[in-house]
Amino acid sequence: MELPYAEPYKIKMVEQLKRSTKEQRLKWIKKAHYNLFNLDSDKVFIDVLTDSGTGAMSDKQWAEMMIGDESYAGSKSFTKLKKTVKKITGFKYFLPTHQGRAAENVLFSAMVKEGDIVPGNSHFDTTKGHIEFRKATAVDCTIDEAFDTSIIHPFKGNIDLNKLEKVFKSNPKEKIPFVILTITCNSAGGQPVSVQNTKEVSALCKQYEIPLYFDAARFAENAYFIKKREAGYEDKSIKEIVKEVFSYGDGMTISAKKDGLVNMGGFIALNNKEVFKKATVFNIMYEGFITYGGMNGRDMGALAIGLDESTEFNYLESRVEQIAYLGKKLVEYGVPVQQPFGGHAIFLDANKFVPTIPREEYRAQALAIELYVVGGIRGVEIGTVLADRDPFTRKNRYPDLELVRLAIPRRTYTNNHMDYIAATLKNIYDSREGAKSGYRIIDEAPIMRHFTVKFEKI
Template identity: 50%
Template structure:
């Protein structure tokens, strides 16, 4: 038995290395900078990695959203863009791809997932209604609250413990759902929002068994399930690898089964669908579809383009078919596992098990000398950039924002730095650079100082907030 690209291979016959299922045709040069240069740039950016310029970043692990490398087939498709204002043939290609792979009948394109969340929240939520979620996501909760709804966390408790090895930490706790219905009543719930591979929990999947139980509960209470399907393919891969009865079953079939338990989904195509821009709403509810078409015309564009060029819709359609290739998704998740294994073996505290799109460093344990009000994850992300030019992002108290009622900081149990790996972009040598930087910082972690916030936007503050180091 030996380790290959971050996982153990037990096959006694074939123990050879598994390479990426593609070859590189085009390269983009990377720019290395000095430590002094980076120290000045992070100071100018207010110690917020979102405010750094891309040209000053060496390895960019800020996000996997819109940062994928498209295939030759997708680029070829973009040359076939039908830019007609109405009835573009590329829309019908996108519609057919969603119907075949996801299984939803109706499709409304949007310029990205955030727009799909906005339209869904505005149409489905009445003021004061609750939206249970398997942990919050920043933009999803923001749109719920903008529609005067209330976020309710129904994820299992294990998800809030970064060291817990539970294989499906994205599962829903049915007792929490029962408690909400008992206390507030069924009519107080707008819909159930489920995210495959829960981002804020560390990219953690839910199991198909749990999803079946949740779907039965939802049918019993007449509550629709709406997926945030952004990283559903990665969740399908984990089901294939971890859940009894699914070994050897194609990811494409697992994804289709997952989606069959929901009424619809919102989608940021910038992740699973392997494109740089785009999204959609998909549903089997004809009444909601008609309403969404009307609203998309107001906010996005005609219902057959939704703020996208025809070429973008064509790239999404082709990316949908590419994303469910088993060799591709295995290679994608194995690279994340590879980085996670390097950090784990060096004693770096990370979220376990390693998730599908990123490795999450536990900043609370990494910088145990800093209290949460000194923003340890923000400080660690800034220090990582200064050390090596690697850009990650904070996922902790800054991302959690403030309670809209009390105005106090929300204090999540998880205080994390997300190292998000774009799809088909970097090699494992790049992952080695990231790992070595984290290891070096861990050896001198006591020298990393906390931060104070000196500028705070009212909405989604983590994007634009600015900080300064706390002077001892």
């Protein structure tokens, strides 16, 4: 008899979850102006709003925190992290930041100016926000297959080389500070990028003398998919794959709250000394001295351990296969989701789930709210609300995909929780025919509105 799969860890500590009634949740979400970000965590039963900083750290990480060196300059914890980053990524220069968007802020302050063009594969919200805040333009060059949730393509995060070269040919290279390759590609459904595509993008960038940078928040999960799906990599270790992928780029930013397995932290890693020198100025201005950059010594120590743990196959198999477990349940129930399943989340296809709700009434947001009301489950809209308004016309941007993301925290929930999520969604899907109207916005910020936007029910 073949032995069943078992997680490569055991549970040492638990946190109590609070149950609530549907009537309570209806009252709470209305008070929160139908924005799931505005809910207090004790009003949520299963929280899959994000996998960013919400996971469980290991015993080794907690032990490392006890010996953190909190020296303002040149702490031992910084040195440990710097060495680990060099070992894992291969990049020469390193700047810690307090999280990923801070790393973007520092690097983009050094490199992006008004009128610039930044091509990439479905830039995430903070990335696009930092670009557009500087009056530059993000251009999506993702392959077309990424925008059809029913197509099975092993690397839906890939960049379309023809789209990218069209951007290169249409603009002087001085207007393109870099290409940004997001691994895995969150906005396309947590989809991976192949080594082959990375090599081809890198070669095209070199041909046009344009740097290639990675948004590497989920770089380890990306490497897992490469090992499982790309010919020639099945016998390579995760660390070997990671090192090769990064060898094709000039630098990276990372929110270490994902594949760094910590609750707070990020960094920039680079090969270009001049870019590093420029970035240090902004790192000191915005984050702190260059040997702590907004992080405590103990957190840098925990991150050094986390980077090592996240690039081990056993951990990644447990992590990614739990996502697949939920995805298979939903497919079995007929619930439309992005396929193949992503590395950190399941993405519900709201265009197929509730097509009767007009897009201008934010159908993905309506679905996310219904999931909370019915089951106390907090996901997040990845659709028109997140896509924001065009910075020039101020009209809504309607992306090809209207998604609800269920981002699973690392080493946190059991498969019983996945069963609960799947059953809740089956019940909603089976009764969705009555979904005719959604929500209207009554208040929003001028940029990255989805965090604080207020709605009213139509």
